[in-house]
Amino acid sequence: MAVEVIRVERLARVEGEGAFRVVLRHGKVESAELHIFEPPRFFEALLRGRSWLEAPDITARICGICPVAYQMSAVHAMESACGAAVEGPLRALRRLLYCGEWIESHALHVYMLHAPDFLGYGGAIEMAQHHGEAVRRGLALKKVGNDILRVIGGREVHPVNVRVGGFYRLPRPQELAPLRERLEWARGAALETVRWVAGFEFPEFERDYTFLALRHPAEYPLNEGRIVSSRGLDIPVAQFEDHIEETHLERSTALHARLRGAGAYLVGPLARYSLNFDRLTPLAREAARSAGLGSTCRNPYRSIIVRAIEILYACEEALAIIATYREPAASFVPVEPRAAVGASATEAPRGLLFHRYAIDSEGTITEARIVPPTSQNQASIEEDLTACVAAGLGPHALAREALRARCEQTVRNYDPCISCSTHFLELEIERN
Amino acid sequence: MATRCLLIGVGNPDRGDDAIGPLVARAVRELAPPAVEVRELEGEGSAIFFALGDAQTVVIVDASRSGAPPGTVERIDAWEAALPASSSETSTHTFGLAAAIELARALGALPPRCILYGVEGASFRAGEALSPLVGRAIAALIPRLARELRELADAPEIAQGRAHM
Numbered sequence: 236m237a238v239e240v241i242r243v244e245r246l247a248r249v250e251g252e253g254a255f256r257v258v259l260r261h262g263k264v265e266s267a268e269l270h271i272f273e274p275p276r277f278f279e280a281l282l283r284g285r286s287w288l289e290a291p292d293i294t295a296r297i298c299g300i301c302p303v304a305y306q307m308s309a310v311h312a313m314e315s316a317c318g319a320a321v322e323g324p325l326r327a328l329r330r331l332l333y334c335g336e337w338i339e340s341h342a343l344h345v346y347m348l349h350a351p352d353f354l355g356y357g358g359a360i361e362m363a364q365h366h367g368e369a370v371r372r373g374l375a376l377k378k379v380g381n382d383i384l385r386v387i388g389g390r391e392v393h394p395v396n397v398r399v400g401g402f403y404r405l406p407r408p409q410e411l412a413p414l415r416e417r418l419e420w421a422r423g424a425a426l427e428t429v430r431w432v433a434g435f436e437f438p439e440f441e442r443d444y445t446f447l448a449l450r451h452p453a454e455y456p457l458n459e460g461r462i463v464s465s466r467g468l469d470i471p472v473a474q475f476e477d478h479i480e481e482t483h484l485e486r487s488t489a490l491h492a493r494l495r496g497a498g499a500y501l502v503g504p505l506a507r508y509s510l511n512f513d514r515l516t517p518l519a520r521e522a523a524r525s526a527g528l529g530s531t532c533r534n535p536y537r538s539i540i541v542r543a544i545e546i547l548y549a550c551e552e553a554l555a556i557i558a559t560y561r562e563p564a565a566s567f568v569p570v571e572p573r574a575a576v577g578a579s580a581t582e583a584p585r586g587l588l589f590h591r592y593a594i595d596s597e598g599t600i601t602e603a604r605i606v607p608p609t610s611q612n613q614a615s616i617e618e619d620l621t622a623c624v625a626a627g628l629g630p631h632a633l634a635r636e637a638l639r640a641r642c643e644q645t646v647r648n649y650d651p652c653i654s655c656s657t658h659f660l661e662l663e664i665e666r667n
Numbered sequence: 668m669a670t671r672c673l674l675i676g677v678g679n680p681d682r683g684d685d686a687i688g689p690l691v692a693r694a695v696r697e698l699a700p701p702a703v704e705v706r707e708l709e710g711e712g713s714a715i716f717f718a719l720g721d722a723q724t725v726v727i728v729d730a731s732r733s734g735a736p737p738g739t740v741e742r743i744d745a746w747e748a749a750l751p752a753s754s755s756e757t758s759t760h761t762f763g764l765a766a767a768i769e770l771a772r773a774l775g776a777l778p779p780r781c782i783l784y785g786v787e788g789a790s791f792r793a794g795e796a797l798s799p800l801v802g803r804a805i806a807a808l809i810p811r812l813a814r815e816l817r818e819l820a821d822a823p824e825i826a827q828g829r830a831h832m
Binding site: 343347359360361363364367370371374375377378381391392 | 709711713714716717762766769770773774775
């Protein structure tokens with residue numbers, strides 16, 4: 236059997252390290268395996284025996300690019316367990332913090348990781364030589380996100396200010412005013428970003444994904460809502476594990492999440508957008524239409540446009556929060572621990588992030604379960620890769636190098652967050 | 668316009684030898700003339716990029732992991748060679764120092780004088796103190812750096828737009 240190899244040993248321009256392996260037999264794709272995510276089992280074990288108050292700080296170390304998402308899912312799960320609700324200005328500050336993370340994560344991905352694929356560059360540094368103005372805009376946008384994290388979260392990289400019940404310290408009005416100015420610039424830059432990416436060339440590729448995201452009665456979802464799917468699922472967050480099963484496939488180190496009765500599903504910007512278009516601001520909806528998007532989007536390559544729309548939304552939401560913010564009496568509401576189980580799902584930049592904890596009467600964690608967005612997307616990414624390779628072998632076959640590049644771009648559509656994966660495999664084409 | 672001279676110590680002070688940058692920056696702050704601005708950054712690339720600003724002279728100190736013996740100090744003039752930041756890679760969580768420098772170069776924003784000092788670290792574990800070998804290396808580096816900064820702060824301005832590599 237002759238084996239033809241298309242090797243991607245180390246996926247570039249993703250967070251962390253990863254690789255993929257596609258096996259063809261007789262010209263048909265037999266399997267597509269993506270090794271991009273180690274499940275956070277280590278952290279789940281580490282959390283056992285720790286204090287419930289440590290959950291946001293410990294889980295934030297799972298991901299360097301979306302610590303706020305982990306902190307938000309953790310504190311909301313603990314508050315749910317103990318029957319506490321954080322409302323009013325503290326709730327708004329949490330949304331503001333999350334907007335900061337969306338802005339910085341999406342800006343990094345759009346400009347530095349994904350745009351080079353569309354413009355034919357090996358990376359952002361090469362791209363910067365010819366698209367200097369655009370890259371500067373992307374960097375400046377990212378910085379606005381970082382600034383929000385610093386002011387509300389206390390630090391740019393690992394915010395230290397988040398706690399069960401709220402925050403350790405409230406921002407001062409003189410800290411919010413310069414943020415408002417920067418966000419007003421950022422809103423314009425976000426619009427520019429939508430226009431820029433809307434002009435890229437997109438493969439005509441769509442799949443009938445099962446989308447999964449939060450949905451809230453009034454807001455584009457960040458911290459709260461029910462879990463809904465594009466196939467009619469509509470459940471409270473606490474029932475997540477009744478409907479999602481994780482199976483450990485023999486051929487892969489990763490767990491595959493599947494929706495019971497429906498199979499692979501997709502979380503992230505495309506899912507949020509398609510399930511919550513009516514919750515976007517009027518400006519964001521108009522920008523989406525001008526960019527050629529409908530109220531749903533099933534083309535994964537156009538996710539770059541959707542991320543740009545979400546940057547715009549986050550800028551608008553952040554401005555609205557700052558404009559109406561009234562400093563509360565205390566930086567956090569007191570919450571008493573009790574023996575209970577609590578779950579939460581929040582919308583990380585990459586998609587739904589689920590946490591469930593069991594704590595005892597003193598608040599010691601006895602059990603933890605964390606389901607990150609990238610691992611939920613594992614199966615969809617592999618299905619996309621299968622379709623991508625199959626399309627690349629047909630009558631208009633791509634050269635191997637171009638096919639490999641297209642496969643990498645396909646993985647990057649998901650902005651996958653890769654953590655410590657050290658495996659690499661190859662595109663093996665076995666021919667008889 | 669006065670020469671603007673900036674020292675940036677890059678690193679995480681809570682991770683063993685990753686504290687090299689911040690520790691050197693703090694020590695040099697005591698010894699350097701007032702004209703030298705000293706900052707500490709954790710290593711996130713966009714923050715470094717913006718910190719370069721419109722400074723005439725930037726000196727950056729960071730821990731290195733090149734396989735050299737721990738405590739080895741290397742001085743790199745960014746205008747003499749491109750940094751080994753592969754165009755198609757970013758570091759684990761975002762983009763880092765090398766990418767920030769190369770981006771600045773690509774955007775025509777590299778400061779007219781840009782010097783990098785890498786001190787080889789031995790261990791980078793969370794919560795650890797600085798390794799002894801590294802401690803000795805930076806004790807020798809600090810006065811040397813303070814002297815260099817005194818000279819650079821007095822040096823004549825270089826016109827912006829110095830030739831690219």
